[in-house]
Amino acid sequence: MLTLLPSNQTVMQRAPVVKQVYPGITQQQQQLQQHILHTTDAGHHESAILEPALSNFPPAGHIATTTQAAPDTSKLKKPCNCTKSQCLKLYCDCFANGEFCSNCNCQNCFNNLEHEDERQKAVKQCLERNPQAFHPKIGKGAKADARRHQKGCNCKRSGCLKNYCECYEAKIPCGSICKCVGCKNSEGVDGHRSLMSLADAADLRHSQLNTASSKSLYEQKSRTPLSLSPHHFLKKCTIEAIANCLILQCKEAETAKCNDSTTEKVILEEFGRCLSELIHVSSSMK
DNA sequence: GAGTTTGAAACT
DNA sequence: CAGTTTCAAACTC
Structure with a gap:
């Protein structure tokens, strides 16, 4: 009755780390990107190499493997509800994930092809502020099954037990990198996470x-x-x-x-x- | 559905 | 870099 998972697969690994492909770029740019991706550690984003080459691109398009067609994000993507950011700040999940808004409930949205110039400027601004801005927040830990939040959370009141907490939301325990207060989302001493x-x-x-x-x-x-x-x-x-x-x-x-x-x-x-x-x-x- | 709380991102 | 403000999502009623 119980379907046991392979020992190297845990519930914590529901979101696979995949290469990202940038949409709306020319074939030549795509070839450059593929070259860069293939010359870096597979599955990881090497900012120092990627960003100078890709800073003119939309940040991190549809999540897709390099061998698969991009998924229909209109069906998979969670719609945003931005009202003030024009979907050009990292507040906007679509923008932060490198996706164009589609089927969202946002107002005055600039995160689309019609506002590509503004979008590029916003991307550049974000990258200037934080070169890792468009990198996945959840990276891989030292162990294969130990995903970790790259920046760690800073929760103060939620005990890291609500979806306000990015670690909790990603279903990973808070780690030493987190600066949270009163954390109840730490990996238990007995490992029963x-x-x-x-x-x-x-x-x-x-x-x-x-x-x-x-x-x-x-x-x-x-x-x-x-x-x-x-x-x-x-x-x-x-x-x-x-x-x-x-x-x-x-x-x-x-x-x-x-x-x-x-x-x-x-x-x-x-x-x-x-x-x-x-x-x-x-x-x-x- | 409106109002409140929360924490990341942005700003100063 | 620390403190404050803005923002959108999560949550509560």
Whole structure:
């Protein structure tokens, strides 16, 4: 019943790090970009090399691999609601992600082809202020499964347990680079961070129960879908979270060089703890 | 849906 | 670089 993930894949890795392809540029520019991308560390953005060459381009177009066609962002992208920034500041998620606004609810939007000049100026301004401005905020940590926020968060009042926190939003624990106050999103000493995902899934279900009728299709699709039917509670994200807890426990047992029976015991105990947590959160929302 | 809170980004 | 303001998203009622 439980579909265990490969040990090198965690719930924390839902957003893959991919090469970015810049839209609206000439073939020659694209070739230059591809050359630069291929001569740098695959999957990472090397600012010192990229920026001088790409500073005249839209910052970081549709997220796409170099071998795939760009996705239809009108279906995948979350629409922005900017009113004052003209979608030319990093406040605007579309702009910050290097995308043109499309199907957004923004007002006086300049983040489109019709205002390319203004857009280029804004891009340049942002890059002058911060050369890393258009780089992904979530980078890769030292371990393959340890994604980290590049700048760290500065949360003060949310305990880093709300989506205001960029780390929490990205489903990664806060790290030493963060300057947050009263953080409750640190990686637990026992390494049971995946329970956070479990709680998140339960939280999501709770909010969906309350707002399912009023949410747009996009909003419902943008998060992991959980059916409203109680017997459908164990959706993929929840199962993944539990599986990751078990895998972590297994790894810890391996590290501690436990024998088979002890390993089996701690995994079963962990499974029991997960189920108990699941029952607790599901019963508390009735 | 309106109003409030929050923290990143921008500005001084 | 620190403090303040602006902004849009998240959240609450």
